[in-house]
Amino acid sequence: MSQAPHPPELAADRALALAFDVGGTSVRGAVVGAGDVSLAESRVATRTGPAVLDDIAQLGEELLAHLSVAARTRVTGVGVAFPGLVDTESGTSLKAVNLGLVDTPVAAPLAERLRLPVSVSHDTAAAAGAIWVDAGSPSSAFVAVLGTGVAGMTYVEGKPIVGASGQAGELGHLVVDPAGSACSCGLRGCVESRAGARRMLERYAAWGGDPRITGVAELVARTDHDPVAAQVWSEAITALADGFLAVGALLAPGQIILGGGVAEARGRLLEPLRDRMRERAGVTAVPPVRLSSLGARAGLVGAARLALASTGTGA
Numbered sequence: 001m002s003q004a005p006h007p008p009e010l011a012a013d014r015a016l017a018l019a020f021d022v023g024g025t026s027v028r029g030a031v032v033g034a035g036d037v038s039l040a041e042s043r044v045a046t047r048t049g050p051a052v053l054d055d056i057a058q059l060g061e062e063l064l065a066h067l068s069v070a071a072r073t074r075v076t077g078v079g080v081a082f083p084g085l086v087d088t089e090s091g092t093s094l095k096a097v098n099l100g101l102v103d104t105p106v107a108a109p110l111a112e113r114l115r116l117p118v119s120v121s122h123d124t125a126a127a128a129g130a131i132w133v134d135a136g137s138p139s140s141a142f143v144a145v146l147g148t149g150v151a152g153m154t155y156v157e158g159k160p161i162v163g164a165s166g167q168a169g170e171l172g173h174l175v176v177d178p179a180g181s182a183c184s185c186g187l188r189g190c191v192e193s194r195a196g197a198r199r200m201l202e203r204y205a206a207w208g209g210d211p212r213i214t215g216v217a218e219l220v221a222r223t224d225h226d227p228v229a230a231q232v233w234s235e236a237i238t239a240l241a242d243g244f245l246a247v248g249a250l251l252a253p254g255q256i257i258l259g260g261g262v263a264e265a266r267g268r269l270l271e272p273l274r275d276r277m278r279e280r281a282g283v284t285a286v287p288p289v290r291l292s293s294l295g296a297r298a299g300l301v302g303a304a305r306l307a308l309a310s311t312g313t314g315a
């Protein structure tokens with residue numbers, strides 16, 4: 001567990017949130033205060049089935065135990081960014097394929113274990129919302145959350161568009177190469193099958209890459225001297241470019257904002273992506289593309305803001 005130094009704003013009597021981001025590879029937890037600063041952060045590997053709820057609760061208990069008594073009393077709520085289909089009203093996971101959960105209460109068991117009010121949000125909504133606010137809440141934007149999966153949220157006139165099914169912005173399963181490799185969703189050549197973090201690492205390994213490489217940051221750092229890494233990354237960039245051009249053709253957003261762990265590649269993502277979009281745009285106008293500063297913390301920050309907003313203690 002890492003402990004951040006206590007900056008002055010955390011010494012005040014401001015409310016704190018216990019935040020969780022339940023991802024495909026790890027569950028991240030943090031105690032988050034003003035300015036989105038973490039007092040403590042920790043993570044565990046994601047397990048499937050109901051065990052994931054035990055892991056979240058235990059991580060929360062450990063994070064709370066790590067606080068001083070005074071800080072502990074300032075924690076007013078819990079926010080959980082959860083994958084799949086979520087009923088935010090009841091705090092229930094309706095379907096989380098990757099976690100093997102169907103119709104499973106999330107908020108209730110956590111509230112009982114942690115003795116705090118719990119709010120549950122869809123992970124993309126939480127992360128995209130945090131990225132959007134961090135970017136100055138632009139009236140028109142497409143926010144992409146690039147991590148284990150690839151997802152996004154469209155903002156029009158300052159409001160998120162969730163669509164009739166609630167699944168608007170599901171960029172990851174837009175097919176960009178019908179002859180491409182199989183995706184976890186059953187289709188072929190989806191954006192996520194090329195540009196999702198897990199799939200990039202799987203492709204790198206399958207094509208004979210260095211078996212010691214376990215993270216996308218390491219993969220991206222090798223693209224100058226490792227042709228396999230360069231190929232995997234280039235194909236990911238092409239898939240994202242085609243996906244964003246489709247978004248551009250349909251919605252013409254004022255800007256595209258990139259967040260999530262894969263966006264921590266910064267210039268190694270942004271510059272080739274802009275070039276690839278221009279090369280492949282045809283008649284479609286290429287929207288400005290920029291990076292969020294939140295990176296992999298977007299989900300945690302979004303979950304914390306949700307918890308503070310729903311307990312009426314947000315900034």
Ligand SMILES: [Zn+2]
Nearest residue numbers: 173183185190
């Ligand atoms: Zn797919």
